[in-house]
Amino acid sequence: QVQLQESGPGLVKPSETLSLTCSVSGGSISSHYWSWIRQPPGKGLEYIGYIYYSGSTKYSPSLKSRVTMSVDTSKNQFSLKLSSVTAADAAVYYCARVDPSGRSAASLDYWGQGTLVTVSS
Amino acid sequence: QSVLTQPPSVSAAPGQKVTISCSGSSSNMGKNYVSWYQQLPKTAPKLLIYDNNKRPSGIPDRFSGSKSGTSATLGITGLQTGDEADYYCGTWDSSLSAVVFGGGTTLTVL
Numbered sequence: 384q385v386q387l388q389e390s391g392p393g394l395v396k397p398s399e400t401l402s403l404t405c406s407v408s409g410g411s412i413s414s415h416y417w418s419w420i421r422q423p424p425g426k427g428l429e430y431i432g433y434i435y436y437s438g439s440t441k442y443s444p445s446l447k448s449r450v451t452m453s454v455d456t457s458k459n460q461f462s463l464k465l466s467s468v469t470a471a472d473a474a475v476y477y478c479a480r481v482d483p484s485g486r487s488a489a490s491l492d493y494w495g496q497g498t499l500v501t502v503s504s
Numbered sequence: 505q506s507v508l509t510q511p512p513s514v515s516a517a518p519g520q521k522v523t524i525s526c527s528g529s530s531s532n533m534g535k536n537y538v539s540w541y542q543q544l545p546k547t548a549p550k551l552l553i554y555d556n557n558k559r560p561s562g563i564p565d566r567f568s569g570s571k572s573g574t575s576a577t578l579g580i581t582g583l584q585t586g587d588e589a590d591y592y593c594g595t596w597d598s599s600l601s602a603v604v605f606g607g608g609t610t611l612t613v614l
Contacts (some may be wrong), residue, residue: 487537489594490554
């Protein structure tokens with residue numbers, strides 16, 4: 384059973400960079416696409432982007448200028464960096480796997496439990 | 505404002521059937537596959553339906569999905585109190601080159 388676990392600081396200061404890591408267990412990170420999604424408190428899901436195990440990426444246009452994703456296959460982890468954060472970036476951040484049996488990047492079959500990131504000085 | 509449009513809430517009695525709609529456009533729903541997610545309170549979303557109408561292993565056949573043109577529908581039969589959750593549709597948007605989600609629908613089982 385594939386399991387994903389997000390980790391990183393729960394508090395980030397405005398204008399600084401949010402950094403999160405997703406650790407994958409129970410399966411290999413190789414040959415899969417991996418995504419980040421966030422959910423502001425009380426609101427809906429917002430897609431951030433995905434990364435392939437090879438390192439190729441696709442980011443949401445609304446966040447593209449501030450997002451960087453990377454992957455470390457040796458550690459079975461992938462990461463998210465979001466720069467110049469503001470209060471609007473406060474959310475629960477989820478990592479997820481793109482379902483390899485699906486025909487869309489919107490099909491996400493395994494999710495982490497999510498980690499709450501607060502933006503405050 | 506979400507790219508995909510869902511009703512904010514729906515409700516039905518236990519044992520009844522409910523449908524949740526998701527409306528998009530030609531750049532997203534019109535040409536790409538739709539997924540549906542169930543999010544129970546304080547938990548991560550769970551994939552219910554993918555590729556418009558396929559159920560992942562372990563999802564009961566009480567849950568069904570369909571798509572026609574630029575709209576999709578999630579159906580839930582034999583409603584249970586445990587089905588009370590937020591439901592989201594999602595698909596790829598070819599113009600944005602990104603996944604887009606609906607705003608979510610809260611299901612209440614009265």
